[in-house]
Amino acid sequence: MSEFSLLSEPIRRYINDKRWEALRPIQAAAIKRILGTEGHYMLVSRTASGKTEAAFLPILSKVNFNDEGVQVLYISPLIALINDQFIRVEDLCRYMDVTVTRWHGEANVAAKKQLIRQPEGVLLITPESIEALFTNHPDHAQRLFSKLKFIVIDEIHTFLGSDRGMHLRSLLSRINDLATDKLARIIGLSATVGDYDELKRFTGDVPNTKVLVDGTAKGIHARFMFSKDNDAEYNPFFIDELYGHVKDSKVLIFPNSRGNAEELAVKLKKTSERKKGHHYYFSHHSAVDKEVREYVEEFAKNNKRNNFCIACTSTLELGIDIGTVETVIQIDATHSIASLIQRVGRSGRREGQESQLLLYATEHWSMLQSFACWELFKESFIEPAYGQAKPFDLLFHQALSILKETNGLSRAVLVQRLHHNAVFGHFSKAEIDTLLDFMIGAEYVEDLRKELIVGVAGEKLTTSRDFYSMFVSPVMLKVIYAGNTIGELEFTPMIEVDTNVLLAAKIWKITDVDINARKVFVVPANDGKKPVYNSGSGDVHPRIRLKMMELLNTDLHPDEADSSAIESINELKLLFKDFKLDHLSSVRPVIVKEKKYVIYTFTGTKINRTLWFLAKTLNIQHVEVDDRQSKLTIPDKSIDLGELILNMRHQLAGIAQHVSMYIEEQPEFFPLSKWGVYLPLAMKVEYVLNTTFDIPGTTAFLSELKLVTPAMDDTVIKE
Structure with a gap:
């Protein structure tokens, strides 16, 4: 029996009306498994492969929407993605006369009220809106979530390894607690990821979660170029050169920050005006007003004749439909391979088309990292995303949220609910009790003997509009x-x-x-400066840095890299020409300068951060880390580097004491998470050790480390 014939009659009619020639591979696989089994599924495939339909075609065929209550919950990381998917899902559901409702801060209030009165159909929502329902309207949460048959999580890979993802996992567990019948089945929609086990853990039911992977390769044509002398701003020569690549195409440019996106959009538009070109140059990021962003999206989606150029951030990295994009231009290296592949996947979305990637670097190390990410992608490596094993900050937050939801619980029941929650599976009941004791002492929680309720200090937190999210919002x-x-x-x-x-x-x-x-x-006005937005650049995985080191001993492919890119890498090769860098797992170069050592670690961001902190604990004054170049500068040549390695290994064993001291004496030294600032000292220390540093990685790195100087015989600095 074909997969098409397994679908309900209205869904088959939908497919016929859309004149689909055939089901996509991920759709055929999902229809067979979702309709034929009772498990959870993660659907993994490239961008524009039909994942949304792969989930909804079988779900809508299987669910009896005459049953009481909301039947399908769709969870999205972005409000904009909800609005985009609403059109597609509503179009599909119209064939079955099924109600589709959006639920977020900007959604229609009357539609929400109607859904509360008569829960039914499909509900589209963000994690933060789920939290707000639990906290402020637990009765509404009960009505909306207690009868669910399916939960669809879109772009689930964006939640992996993040505070927001762990928050969502906790909310899924709490939704399960509301179920009046069988637990809802979870269907995740994901781009290619580096660790399928982490995906499966998201459901809280690993044995009954399967991953369906569409390994159909999509061609990517990549070109690498380099432009020098771009410091605080992009120089006119670079802008003119870039203009030549965008003026006759439909292009997305990803320059890694909102400020850079604005600078490029304005300068390219000015260049186009000067050269009598088109004027369709836009910026698109979270700080651009929603209506302006939606105008840009609609223009790109519906415009057939005119070329355009959108300078954007991760807001257009995900699956918002903007129609045909011919080329993606990445300005400087992404911090991850996963992000690079998501971005390039925005181009060539039509069947049979190649994705077009132009990667422009404005700095030598960025050029090298760009090549490293690309080579690792060709080797099918994508960095895994691991969250905290023990998210103390989330435990604090969810304890307050559950007490607010329930108007108080006995201590035993609260501990049981938290301990039962899959995201807190690594906590012992004793650890949960320790945190509750602290929260009672600090008046975040009040102990009424028979039950615990939200305390005076906790009330200030739970009544704030900021309570629903895990991220800090700047002013x-x-x-x-x-x-x-x-x-x-x-x-x-x-x-x-x-x-x-x-x-x-x-x-x-x-x-x-x-x-x-x-x-x-x-x-x-006529001239101005790019705005400043404070946001992190992301941690780089050790494997990327190792590949960067390897490429210093490798000839680049001239079919991908133009002469400027090859010359850029050759500049870096000159820096290390006197080194024999053949043992990648252990040997690291040290450049000896007049008053300092420069150690090139070629390792991940978290390990670099750990090494820098260990050096500080050894009272080495003015030690510096430059993660972009993966180097540690020791400004004291009297230090014996062999002894330094031994001392770092020794300090690593007692790093918790040093972290504790810094948190007590210089609280601003370690930026804590939004809810981490409220934890007791010992848990703050654990949080820092697990999120800021990489203790296992640093232990392994130091155990094998051999520093070499550029002597004729490649002298190894003995330990």
Whole structure:
């Protein structure tokens, strides 16, 4: 029996009306498994391979929507993705007369109220909105989530290894607690990931979770180029050269930051005006107003004739439908292979088309890292994403959330609920009790003997609008011109009257700043600076750095790298020409300068961070780490480097004591998470050890480390 024939009649009619020639491989596999078994499934395939339909075709065929309650819960990482998928899912559900409802801060209030009165159909929601329902309206959560048959998690790979992902895992467990019948089946939609076991753990039921992988390869044509002398800003020569690559195509540019996206959009638009080209240059990121972003998305999706160029961030890395994109341009290296592949997958989405990637680096080490990510992708390596084994900060947050949801619980029941939650599976009941004792002492929780309730200090947290999320939101100011919101600027010293800034691919002059109302008023201007947004760049996996070191001994492919890219890598090769870097697992070069040692570690961000901290604990003054170049600078040549390695190994065994001391004496030294700041000292230490550092990785790195100097005989620094 064909997979098509397994589907319900309305769904078959939908497929016929859409004139599909055939089901995609992931769709055929999902239909057979979802309809034929009762397990959870992770559907893994490349961008634009039909994963959404792969989940919904069999789900809509299987579920009896005449049953009471919401039957299918769709969870998305982005509101914009919910709005985009709403159109597709509603179109599909119309064939079965099934109601589809969006639930987020910007969604239709009347539709939400109607769903509360009569829970039914399919509900599209974000993790933060689920948390808000549990916290503020537990009765609504009960009505909406207690009858679920399926939970679909879109772009599930974006949740892996993150605080937000662990939060979602906890919420899934709490949804299970509401079930009046069988637990909902979980269907995850994922891009290619580096660790399928981590995907399976997401359901909380590993034995009954299977991964379906569509390994159909999609061709990618990659080109690598280099542009020098781009420091604080992109230079005019680079902009002119880049313009030549974007002027006649439909292009997405990913420059790794919101400020860079604005600079590129404005400068390319100005160049196009000067050269009488098209004027469809946009920026797209989280600080651009929602309506402006939606206009850009609609223009790209529905525009058939005109070329366009969108300078964007990860907001367009995920599956929002923007139609045909011919080329993706990545400016400087991504921090991960997974991110690079997601981005390049935005181009060539039609059947039979290759994805087109142009990777432009503006700095030598970025060029080398770009090549490393690309080579590892060709070797089918994608870095795994691991979350904390013991998320103490989430445990604190969820203890408060459950007490708020229930209006109080006996201590035994609360401990049992937390311990039963899959994301807290590595905690002992004693550890949960220790945290509760602390929370009671600090008045986050009040002990009424027979039950625990939210305490005075806890009430201040749970009643805040910030309680629903795991991420810290900086102070943002709305930017307004002629009564219209353009976007947001982060509150920084540059936000003052008469300053010119770039936003939404335009230049603005600030005319007034109202801090109390959190508003900035602007008028158009002719020149300005890119805005500053404080956001991390992401940790680089050790395997990428190891590949960078390996490439220093490798000839590049001239069919992928133009002469500028090859010359860039040759510049770095000159730096290490006197070294014999043939034992990649152990040998690391040391460049001896007049007053300092420069150790090139070629290892991951977290290990570099750990090495730097260990050096600080040894009272080495002014030690510096440059993770971009993966180097540690020791500004004291009197130090014996062999002894330094031995001392670092020794310090590693007692690193917890040093972390504790720094947290007590310099609380700002280790940035803690949003909820980590409320933990007791011992748990703050555990949090730092597990998130800031890589203790096992550093232990292995130091155990094999051999530092070599550029002597004729490659002298090894003895330990």
